[in-house]
Amino acid sequence: MSQSEIFVxxxxxxxxxxxxxxxxxxxxxxxxxxxxxxxxxxxxxVERGEFVALLGPNGAGKTTFLRILAxxxxxxxxxxxxxxxxxxxxxxxxxRRLGVVSHLPLLYGDLTSEExxxxxxxxxxxxxxxxxxxxxxxxxGLTPRRRDLVRTFSRGMQQRLAIGRAxxxxxxxxxxxxxxxxxxxxxxxxxxxxxxxxAARGRTVVMTSHDLARAADLASRFDVISRGxxxxxxxxxxxxxxxxxxxxxQAIQSS
Amino acid sequence: MTVERExxxxxxxxxxxxxxxxxxxxxxxxxxDLSAELRSRELISAMLVFALLVxxxxxxxLDLDPATRRDPTITAGVLWVIFVFAGTLGLNxxxxxxxxxxxxxxxxxxxxDRSSIYFGKALGNLIFMLMVEIIVLPIYSVLYNVNLLNxxxxxxxxxxxxxxxxxxxxxAAMAVQARTRDILLPILLFPVxxxxxxxxxxxxTGFLDGSEMELIRPWLxxxxxxxxxxxxxxxxxxxxxxxx
Numbered sequence: 001m002s003q004s005e006i007f008v009x010x011x012x013x014x015x016x017x018x019x020x021x022x023x024x025x026x027x028x029x030x031x032x033x034x035x036x037x038x039x040x041x042x043x044x045x046v047e048r049g050e051f052v053a054l055l056g057p058n059g060a061g062k063t064t065f066l067r068i069l070a071x072x073x074x075x076x077x078x079x080x081x082x083x084x085x086x087x088x089x090x091x092x093x094x095x096r097r098l099g100v101v102s103h104l105p106l107l108y109g110d111l112t113s114e115e116x117x118x119x120x121x122x123x124x125x126x127x128x129x130x131x132x133x134x135x136x137x138x139x140x141g142l143t144p145r146r147r148d149l150v151r152t153f154s155r156g157m158q159q160r161l162a163i164g165r166a167x168x169x170x171x172x173x174x175x176x177x178x179x180x181x182x183x184x185x186x187x188x189x190x191x192x193x194x195x196x197x198x199a200a201r202g203r204t205v206v207m208t209s210h211d212l213a214r215a216a217d218l219a220s221r222f223d224v225i226s227r228g229x230x231x232x233x234x235x236x237x238x239x240x241x242x243x244x245x246x247x248x249x250q251a252i253q254s255s
Numbered sequence: 256m257t258v259e260r261e262x263x264x265x266x267x268x269x270x271x272x273x274x275x276x277x278x279x280x281x282x283x284x285x286x287x288d289l290s291a292e293l294r295s296r297e298l299i300s301a302m303l304v305f306a307l308l309v310x311x312x313x314x315x316x317l318d319l320d321p322a323t324r325r326d327p328t329i330t331a332g333v334l335w336v337i338f339v340f341a342g343t344l345g346l347n348x349x350x351x352x353x354x355x356x357x358x359x360x361x362x363x364x365x366x367x368d369r370s371s372i373y374f375g376k377a378l379g380n381l382i383f384m385l386m387v388e389i390i391v392l393p394i395y396s397v398l399y400n401v402n403l404l405n406x407x408x409x410x411x412x413x414x415x416x417x418x419x420x421x422x423x424x425x426x427a428a429m430a431v432q433a434r435t436r437d438i439l440l441p442i443l444l445f446p447v448x449x450x451x452x453x454x455x456x457x458x459x460t461g462f463l464d465g466s467e468m469e470l471i472r473p474w475l476x477x478x479x480x481x482x483x484x485x486x487x488x489x490x491x492x493x494x495x496x497x498x499x
Contacts, residue, residue, distance in 0.1 A: 044290060096366040097366055104357030106364075110291035122283035123365035124277060149294070165361070 001015055008171040020083075023048045023173055023204040024069065029078035029227075031064055038064045040228040041078070046221075048172075051205040053219035055212065061228040062208040063102075066177045069206065070100045083172050085117030090246035098123070099174045103181035106165065109151030113142050113161050117126055117168055127237075128164055129158060133170065139162040156187025165193050174198060176207035180214060201222060216241045223250035273368070284375025285382070288349065292383065298348045302387045306341040307394065309333075313447035314398055324399050331456045334403075337391060338412070339419065339445075339452060342384050346423040347440050349380050350431040357463035359431070363497060373493040377424040377486075384416050407462035407471070414478040415455030421485035422448050429496050451485075454478045 011126070015191060026044040036060045046052050056062050066073040067073040071091040081159045083097045100106075107116050113120040114133060118199065140160040150158060158176070159179060166174060180188045196219055199205050209215045215222060222244065224232045232251035239247060256338050296371055313333050323329060353359040353376075362372050392412075398404045430439040454477040461471035 070360075070364060071361055072498075084271045092366045092368075095364055098364070098365055100360075102357060102360070104360070106357045106361030108287065108291055108352070109356065111287065112262060115287075115290060119283055119287045119367070120361065123280055123362070123367060124284075125279065125366075 006017075010183060014079070022046060023050075023083055024206065025081040026069075026074070027077070027079045029065070029068065029077045031068060031073070032076045037123050038228055039068075039075075042225075042229050044205060044223070044230055046204055048204055049202050051199045051218060051220045052207070053215035053222050054206060054208045054225055055215060055222055056208070056225035059209075060225045062179055062225055066100075066102075066175050066206070069176055070098060071095055073200065076108065080235050085111060091170060097101075097172045099169070099171035100177075100178040101159070101162050101166045101179050103174070103179065105162040107150045107158060110149060112149055113137065113153070113164075114146040117164060120165050120180060123166055126169050136164040136168050139167070139197065141190070155182050156184070156190060159183060159187070159191055160194055161190070162191070163198065167198055172204060174203050174205045176205065178208050178210065180209065180211060188214065212244050213241075216244050222247070224248055256426035257278075261395050270410045277368050278369045280371035281342065281375040282379065284362070284372055285357075285470050286377050286492060288376070288379035289350070289382065292379075298345050298383055299386060301348065302341040302345045302383065306337050306387055306391045307413055308389070309337045309340060310395055312396060321400070326400050330401050330403075330463055334391075334395065334412075335415070335452055335456050337395075338384070338388060338416065339448075341387055341391075342380075342416075342419055342423060343444065345383050345387070346420070346427040347382060349381065349383070350377065350422075351428040351436070354431045354436075359497065367498065368429060369455060369494045370490045372497075373489055375427070376428075377420050379488070381416060381420045382423055384420060385413070388412055388416065403463075407440040408459055409477070411455055411458040411462060411475070412439075414475070415451055415459075416454075418451035418478060418482045418485055419448055421482060421489055422451070422462065425485075425493060425496060428493065434495055451478065451481050454481065455457075 022045045024044065024046040026042060027041050029042040029044070031039040042061075042065065042067075054062055054065070062072065068075050069082065071087055071094055074088050079105070082094045085093040085097075087094055108119070111119065114137065117133045117136060118129060121133060126132050134143070137146050140163055142157065142161055142164065145153070145157065150161065153161065163179075174187070179191060179195070183191060195205075197205075199218070205219075207215070207219065220236050222234050222236070223230050224247075231254055232247065234247060242247065267365075292295065317329075335374075350359075363369065365372075394405050395401070423440075426442055426443045426447065430436045430443060433439050454474045457480060458471050460466075460473035461474065
């Protein structure tokens with residue numbers, strides 16, 4: 001019997017136990033689209049400074065969950081609290097503390113990278129904008145391309161600029177929705193460097209991913225979501241990287 | 256008393272901050288739309304080419320005699336058909352740009368009053384529509400041999416365009432979520448905007464044939480009322496329209 005087959009799943013954590021330090025608290029979250037229930041009473045909690053990889057198959061509810069955290073979609077039932085603010089009542093306060101990167105860049109192709117950041121900086125009311133834009137372009141390695149139109153950028157460069165857009169207002173919480181989608185190996189590796197840099201600054205990060213190896217490399221905690229609930233959760237120091245696949249499979253099968 | 260005064264001062268400061276944030280976000284959206292359009296010229300050129308084609312088609316298809324060409328009713332009708340159809344192209348494209356790369360989500364993620372996004376988009380659309388109208392009017396004047404340099408007519412065009420863009424921007428934000436957005440927008444828009452077009456055509460006709468102001472005023476008032484109502488409704492419902 002191989003090691004992966006005898007691996008014992010750690011018990012799913014109760015999110016409320018960690019609520020004293022929680023940056024994100026979700027309780028009994030339900031999301032319905034018409035008759036279809038996508039999230040079924042989900043509990044979730046993330047401590048300040050944690051990097052959580054949210055793993056799950058297609059259709060598990062990862063993107064829906066992240067869109068609710070990002071205040072882009074309203075929960076049907078349940079409570080969501082981010083950085084001490086409730087959603088959807090205090091959505092503007094939450095948005096001020098949130099940076100979001102999805103598989104779409106959310107950038108304007110007919111503006112330069114500098115103009116895109118300047119536009120979003122104005123929307124967020126960023127102080128000393130020219131200096132901050134220069135700093136962020138340096139962070140994502142796009143200073144030499146600051147005057148180039150975004151539509152001339154490769155997918156990897158667009159994704160790096162998307163991260164720049166998301167960190168421009170120095171958010172406490174970062175949400176990444178499958179940021180590696182459509183990137184080649186080199187671009188993914190470069191994106192990982194930027195992600196590590198973003199996380200190293202003490203931000204709380206939640207990232208959805210299909211790529212277990214990449215998640216294992218970046219995250220400090222792995223939660224598995226299946227059929228609209230978190231079925232398992234484990235910290236990186238509690239599991240060997242080569243056991244992550246077995247952990248993931250058992251979590252999916254047990255749902 | 257001092258505490259009351261201080262809290263009232265803080266409240267007014269907060270309100271001033273909200274207004275400043277609203278105007279800043281609105282200005283940013285307008286600046287972004289204008290900058291992108293100045294570079295790509297996709298929207299203006301599409302609207303303009305379409306408008307010129309409609310002028311040509313009417314010119315040949317109606318095969319009008321010189322007197323009928325200058326008929327104020329015909330002129331006002333043809334002008335507003337041009338503005339409305341060209342405007343629909345612009346409204347569709349303006350919102351499609353936001354949807355294509357997920358930029359609408361980028362806008363909605365900003366910690367601003369979402370109606371500032373609406374007013375920014377509407378103001379941008381109005382500027383594009385007015386630019387097309389400024390180009391169309393002299394061309395129409397030359398081809399149809401009609402003097403359109405009439406201050407009253409220009410006011411009607413401005414008021415009509417505001418009403419059209421106010422409701423059009425809101426409905427374009429709704430239609431853009433659908434797969435069939437290109438055909439959905441005119442279907443949604445034309446019945447709702449009909450009172451604006453009707454009032455605009457009637458008021459334009461009045462100014463072109465030199466009617467008494469007493470006869471034109473009701474149509475002007477109707478335009479102003481519709482502009483205010485549509486802007487207020489859009490202000491109230493935009494947040495719900497763009498949310499899932």
